[in-house]
Amino acid sequence: MDWFSYLTSGIGVYLGLGVFTAGMAWRVWQWVRTPKSPVRLGMFPKPRTAAGRFGKLLKDTFVAPQSFETAAMLMAFALAFHLAALAAFVGHLRLIHEFTPLVAVLGIEGMNTFAAWSGGAAGIVMLLAVLYWIGRRTFGAYRKLSTPEDYLLLALLLGIVVMGDHLRFLGGLHAATYQAWFASLMAFRPSFPPELASSATRFALDWHMLFVDAFLVYFPFSKLTHAVGAFATNLVRSSE
Amino acid sequence: MDKQTIETMVGVLDARMNRQLKEYLDICVRCAICKDACHQYVATQDMKYLPARRAELLREIYRKYFTKTGQFLPDLYEAREPDENMLDELYESTYACTGCRRCTFYCPFSIDTAWITSISKAILIAAGRGNEMLGQLADAEIFKGDNAEMFHDSTIDGFKDIETQVREMTGNPNAEIPVDRQGADILYVALAGAHSILPAAVIFNEAGASWTLSFFESANYGFFFGDPAKAKLIADRFMNEAKRLGVKEVVITECGHAYRVAEMFYEAWAKEKMPFRVRHILEVIDEYIKEGRITVDAAAIAERVTYHDPCQIGRNGGIFEQPRDIVRSIAPDFVDMTPNRDKQWCCGGGGGIVAMEEFNDVRLKSGGKKVEQIRATGASVLACPCENCRLQINELNEVHDLGLRIVPVMELVVEAMPLLGTRSVTQ
Numbered sequence: 001m002d003w004f005s006y007l008t009s010g011i012g013v014y015l016g017l018g019v020f021t022a023g024m025a026w027r028v029w030q031w032v033r034t035p036k037s038p039v040r041l042g043m044f045p046k047p048r049t050a051a052g053r054f055g056k057l058l059k060d061t062f063v064a065p066q067s068f069e070t071a072a073m074l075m076a077f078a079l080a081f082h083l084a085a086l087a088a089f090v091g092h093l094r095l096i097h098e099f100t101p102l103v104a105v106l107g108i109e110g111m112n113t114f115a116a117w118s119g120g121a122a123g124i125v126m127l128l129a130v131l132y133w134i135g136r137r138t139f140g141a142y143r144k145l146s147t148p149e150d151y152l153l154l155a156l157l158l159g160i161v162v163m164g165d166h167l168r169f170l171g172g173l174h175a176a177t178y179q180a181w182f183a184s185l186m187a188f189r190p191s192f193p194p195e196l197a198s199s200a201t202r203f204a205l206d207w208h209m210l211f212v213d214a215f216l217v218y219f220p221f222s223k224l225t226h227a228v229g230a231f232a233t234n235l236v237r238s239s240e
Numbered sequence: 241m242d243k244q245t246i247e248t249m250v251g252v253l254d255a256r257m258n259r260q261l262k263e264y265l266d267i268c269v270r271c272a273i274c275k276d277a278c279h280q281y282v283a284t285q286d287m288k289y290l291p292a293r294r295a296e297l298l299r300e301i302y303r304k305y306f307t308k309t310g311q312f313l314p315d316l317y318e319a320r321e322p323d324e325n326m327l328d329e330l331y332e333s334t335y336a337c338t339g340c341r342r343c344t345f346y347c348p349f350s351i352d353t354a355w356i357t358s359i360s361k362a363i364l365i366a367a368g369r370g371n372e373m374l375g376q377l378a379d380a381e382i383f384k385g386d387n388a389e390m391f392h393d394s395t396i397d398g399f400k401d402i403e404t405q406v407r408e409m410t411g412n413p414n415a416e417i418p419v420d421r422q423g424a425d426i427l428y429v430a431l432a433g434a435h436s437i438l439p440a441a442v443i444f445n446e447a448g449a450s451w452t453l454s455f456f457e458s459a460n461y462g463f464f465f466g467d468p469a470k471a472k473l474i475a476d477r478f479m480n481e482a483k484r485l486g487v488k489e490v491v492i493t494e495c496g497h498a499y500r501v502a503e504m505f506y507e508a509w510a511k512e513k514m515p516f517r518v519r520h521i522l523e524v525i526d527e528y529i530k531e532g533r534i535t536v537d538a539a540a541i542a543e544r545v546t547y548h549d550p551c552q553i554g555r556n557g558g559i560f561e562q563p564r565d566i567v568r569s570i571a572p573d574f575v576d577m578t579p580n581r582d583k584q585w586c587c588g589g590g591g592g593i594v595a596m597e598e599f600n601d602v603r604l605k606s607g608g609k610k611v612e613q614i615r616a617t618g619a620s621v622l623a624c625p626c627e628n629c630r631l632q633i634n635e636l637n638e639v640h641d642l643g644l645r646i647v648p649v650m651e652l653v654v655e656a657m658p659l660l661g662t663r664s665v666t667q
Contacts, residue, residue: 030262037260038508041352043345044558045582064348071273075348078271142272144287145296147318150270221309229267230349236260237350 001191005202008210009181010190016216023220028228037236046238053238060234074136081129084122088164091119094175095182112174123165130157153222159211163204171201178205241323245367249322250305252366253298256359257306264351265302268292274343274353279586280336283605291343291353294333297326298360327369334360334466335371336599338590338606339497340551345582354591361466370465374592377461378470385477388455395455402434406441411660415445420485421452427487428521429458429478429498431627436493439650439665443525446657447533452485454478458498459627463505464592472509475501482516489517491524494625494648496552496590503557520553522625522649526562529569529653540656541571543645546619548577548610548633549584550626563649567623570656577613585609589632607636614642623649 001010047053059065068075093099094115103111134154137146167173173196180193196202219225274291275281281289288294296318303310303319310319320326339354347353364370384391396419403417417437418424428444428451430436437453444451456477462470479502482490492499503518528534547567553559560581568574577584588606593599610633614622622644624630630646637644654665 027266031259031266034257034259034262037258037355038511040504040508041260041355043341043350043555043582045560046558060348060350066346067273067348070276070346071271074271074273078348140272141285142275142287142290142293145270145272145290145293147270148316149318152316223267223269226267226269226349229263233260233263233267233349233351236352237344 001197005192005206006190008206008213009192010185012209012213013185013190016213020216020219023217024225024228027220027225031229031232040240041236042239043237053235056238057231057235060237061230077129077132080125084125084129087118087122088126091115091122095178096186098175098179115175116168119168120165123161123168126157126161127165130154130161134158149222153215153218153224156211156215156218160208160215163208163211166204167201167208171199171204173199173201241321241327241367246322248366249301249363252362253301253305253359256362260352261355261359264295264353264356265299267349268295268299268351269349270296271348274347274351277343277346279340279342279588279609280338280602280606283588283608284602286602288329288333289336289602291337294337294360295351295353295356297330297333298356298363300326301363322367327364327367330360331364331369331371333357334364335374335591335596336593336602338551338586338588338593340586340590341556342551342583342586345555358466362468365465365467370467371592371596373596374461374465375467377595378465378467378474381457381459381461381474381477382470385456385473388477392455398434399437399453402437402441405434405438405663406445407661408663409438409442409654409659409661409665410445411662412445415441417441418452419455422485423487424450424452424485425488426451426491426524427454427478427482427485427489427516428452428491428493429454429456429502430493431459431495431498432457435648435651436495436627439648439654440493440521442654442657442659442665443528443534443650446535446659447528449528449533451491452487454481456481458492458495458502460498460501461592461595463497463501464595468505468509471501472506475506475509479506479510479514483514487516489519490514491519491521493521494627494650496550496557496626496628499557499559500552520557520559520562520625522553522559522563522566525650525653526566529566534653535658536570536653536656537658538569539572541621541652542573543571543621544573544575544617544619545571545621545623545652546575546577546614546617547580547649548587548614548622548624548626548629549581550624550629551584551586551590553625554584555582563623563625566649566653570652571621575617575619577617585613587629587632587636589628590626592628594628594631603632604635604639607632611636611640611642614644620644621652622646623652625649 047056177195184191270292272292278291300318300320301322303317304321310317334357337357341354344350344352399417406415460471460474462474492502499520545567587610588603593603633646651665
């Protein structure tokens with residue numbers, strides 16, 4: 001690994017995951033240690049039972065039907081982005097361990113084809129969503145609401161997605177190659193397998209990882225903490 | 241702005257900080273979905289009325305003094321030291337907010353912007369920028385509580401006059417407006433003025449209820465002003481009266497914020513569980529009709545009637561069906577507005593805005609959605625159980641020539657009661 005690869009696809013990954021994990025734990029602790037609101041903040045109507053409230057919490061957080069009613073286009077992009085990001089995340093788990101049952105059914109070639117289609121679709125959806133958000137934030141009537149933080153996050157997402165799509169569509173390498181690199185990361189001896197080290201694709205991977213590392217480091221100190229906080233605030237909506 | 245003022249403001253924010261506020265301040269993604277939920281932003285397209293922007297002003301102060309990231313990278317996070325310009329914008333966006341929480345309803349994270357603006361009001365007060373009118377009205381209410389004996393005789397005389405009218409209406413020479421009655425089941429807390437006492441007194445008398453009228457009114461300008469200490473002192477007046485009389489329930493008149501203060505906020509402010517329950521008068525009247533304790537003529541109101549859900553009673557108070565059941569039981573031609581219940585548009589008159597002349601322009605503009613909604617029903621009568629909503633819609637009625645009769649629900653009920661007396665409720 002050269003120094004740039006070592007920084008982005010080696011120790012940067014540890015740094016990103018470490019700061020993300022500790023940062024999110026710290027963030028949640030900051031919330032938990034602050035006393036709850038003494039006054040009742042719930043809204044009506046709300047379910048009468050705890051199970052009903054939990055169900056509403058899940059619906060409000062994962063589907064947000066009210067938001068869809070008033071901003072269908074934005075919410076469609078948001079839902080598509082989050083689902084695609086989830087799909088991409090699940091797909092990346094293949095780098096840790098091959099999805100053996102799927103390979104047994106599809107065969108390794110079939111699995112690679114399936115990954116190419118599903119990963120490709122997720123990558124395109126995420127790219128379109130990020131471009132839509134950038135456009136909306138830059139040209140919308142309420143653009144003055146946006147802060148530099150909003151653009152920084154969109155820039156990081158754009159970097160991750162563009163370089164990820166580059167790897168998916170132009171990289172020409174399949175999971176097995178990346179698995180070797182991932183195995184080295186998990187053994188705390190980061191290195192690239194020869195096929196990756198000698199490939200031009202390495203450059204795209206390093207930049208993909210640079211954006212990912214920065215994104216992970218920045219996550220706990222940004223509005224992205226809504227990933228956890230939204231559960232708490234949506235629960236308050238249905239609280240007593 | 242001098243250092244001491246800033247320190248005072250930051251101290252207030254620190255004192256009011258709680259888990260929910262911190263989460264609301266941390267997680268907003270500024271998606272601006274709330275823009276289409278706010279009647280003021282929809283009417284004006286003015287950024288300062290966009291709910292997320294109202295909250296963003298407080299966030300800028302929060303980031304500056306409560307987050308390491310804001311201190312380290314103020315430009316990235318837009319962390320700002322408050323200055324006069326910021327306070328000007330904060331004042332306008334905060335005191336204009338009617339606290340309807342329609343933005344909270346539509347927010348994917350349910351961020352309670354009205355709760356955030358209530359903290360902004362506390363900061364403005366700390367900086368000497370609280371709304372003067374609301375502050376004076378709050379102080380006047382507290383003064384009345386502290387000097388009740390000064391107002392005693394004139395208030396009782398007023399109650400006696402209304403009692404005479406109740407007797408004329410019911411034809412019952414023993415009908416009464418009890419005050420200070422120990423052991424009554426209900427303490428009814430009205431507003432200043434006969435209109436909120438007379439219909440309720442007729443209904444309580446006809447139902448044979450064990451009740452007593454509070455010496456104090458339920459309106460709470462301390463709540464609108466943004467000072468929970470003052471708001472508590474104002475509510476203390478009738479809450480202490482209820483404790484002293486040993487009532488089973490406090491019944492709040494047709495007033496939105498007073499109901500929410502009594503039902504949702506007071507116990508938290510007082511830090512004690514009250515030995516009585518709180519109900520809205522329409523919950524009680526609905527019960528009386530369903531139990532047959534009062535008689536109403538099912539076809540009494542021949543005109544088409546619609547109903548406005550006041551935000552503090554509906555979305556924020558949970559009373560949706562009882563008023564509709566009441567109106568349907570006396571008006572065969574009832575038509576709901578669209579949208580309604582939890583999605584109801586704020587009329588634009590909440591949060592004390594009707595008492596602040598400086599906001600008249602935005603207030604009247606922001607009633608546009610309500611005007612559209614009312615027109616679409618084709619109704620000629622609007623039943624509305626909130627004083628501030630009625631004040632606002634009365635003005636919209638005049639400005640837009642809606643030809644609408646706007647009445648409290650309980651007044652419609654009394655119109656529908658076959659009373660033996662000669663006098664009508666509207667006389």
